Amino acid sequence: MKSDVIEAVAPVPTELIVTGRARRQPQRRPTGRSSVGLFFAYASLVIAAVVFAMPLVYAFFSALKPNAEVFQTPPAFLGSEVRWSNFVEVFTYGPFATYILNSFWVAIAGTAVVVIVSTTAGYAFGRMRWRGRDAVFVIFLATLMVPQEVLVVPMFQLMQWFGWVNTPQSLVLPFAFTAFGTFLLRQFFRGIPYELEEAARIDGAGMLRIFLQIILPLARSAVAVLVVFTFISFWNSYLWPLIVVNDYASLGTLPIGLASFAGQFGTRWDLQMAAAIISMIPTTIIVIALQKHLVSGIATAGIAGR
Incomplete structure (x- = not known):
């Protein structure tokens, strides 16, 4: 009887007894077919990266050329001389430093407002239970289908009623409340286990403390995605500042400053x-700095939710 029981029990590996963990199995080497597929995959990625990087490389070398040689035929990366002074002359051609500072202010302030509104609204739609929540969320989400060009006229009239035309707040507040960030964070919040929130309530934590100390720290990657997308959106905004601002010299943003190099008597392409x-x-520095959170946020925000 005892011998039958001993034979029925599977033998315990020696490494489990000595180290308490199983020995790592050696990785299999890729076969010929898989290695060829891996080669073509990496080659395709390299080719795509080169194709997408070529316009940026050409723009950089064009910035070092004389103005008459930017669109020379046949095109060439290098001109007759390398003019690093073009990067200095940019700041003397017009109030380019003011454009940069205004863009920084608008992008940072707009990003802060969007993050505050989106996190709180996403928490309300994703974690709180109240009557009509899903219907209100559908209506709120439907605003994503309305293009910005349609909203320009009513937004400008609203700025006139408030007396905010040609003011700094008119560059930030009108388009700081978007449904994209709310939807992104709502989906991420719904993927957080409700047991964490219930345990915090048992310990006596209120709703605000749960939101600030439990929910938000777990959503760092999703917030990083929202920060990057929102900052770039405000940084590259051209149509709305062009309409709502009259004094470009003091309130103009960077896209308006880029358009100022095209004048009546010619364009300084260099x-x-x-x-x-x-x-x-x-924007490149922000993407590199938040790259780790950006990748994890994009990977997890789309599959989160219940």
Whole structure:
């Protein structure tokens, strides 16, 4: 009887007894077919990266050319001389430094408002239970189908009623309440286990404390995605500042400053290329700094939810 029981029990590996964990199985080497597929996958990624990077590389080298040689035929990356002074002349051609500071202010303030509104609204739609929640969310989400061009006229009339035309707040508040961030964070919040929230209530935590100390720290990656997209959206906004601002010299943003290099008597393409390269530096730094959270946020926000 005892021998039958011993034979029925599977033998315990020696490494489990000694180390308490199983030995890692050696990884299989890719076969010939899989290695060929992996090669073509990486080659395709490299080709796509080169194709997408070529316009940026051409713009950078065009910023170093004399103005008459930017559109020379046949096209060439390098001109007859390398003019690093074009990047300095950008700031003397017009109030380009003011455009940069205004864009920073608008992008940072608009991003802060969007993050505050989207996190609180996403928490209300995703974690709180109240009558008519789903119907209100559908109506709120339907605003994504309305293009910005349709909203320009009523928004401008609203700014006139408030007396905010040609003011700093008119550049931030009208388009700071969007449904995209609310939808993104609502989906992420719904994927957080409700047991964490119930345990915090048992410990005596209120709704605000649960939101600030439990929900928000778990949603860092989703908030990072929202920060990057919102900052870039405000940074590159051109149509609305062009309409609501009259004094471009003091309240103009960077896209308006880029358009100022095209004048009645010609376009300074060399300076416009240099200014475009300068305008890409802040957004590039933000994407690189938040790259880790950005990748994880994009990967998890789409599959979260119940």
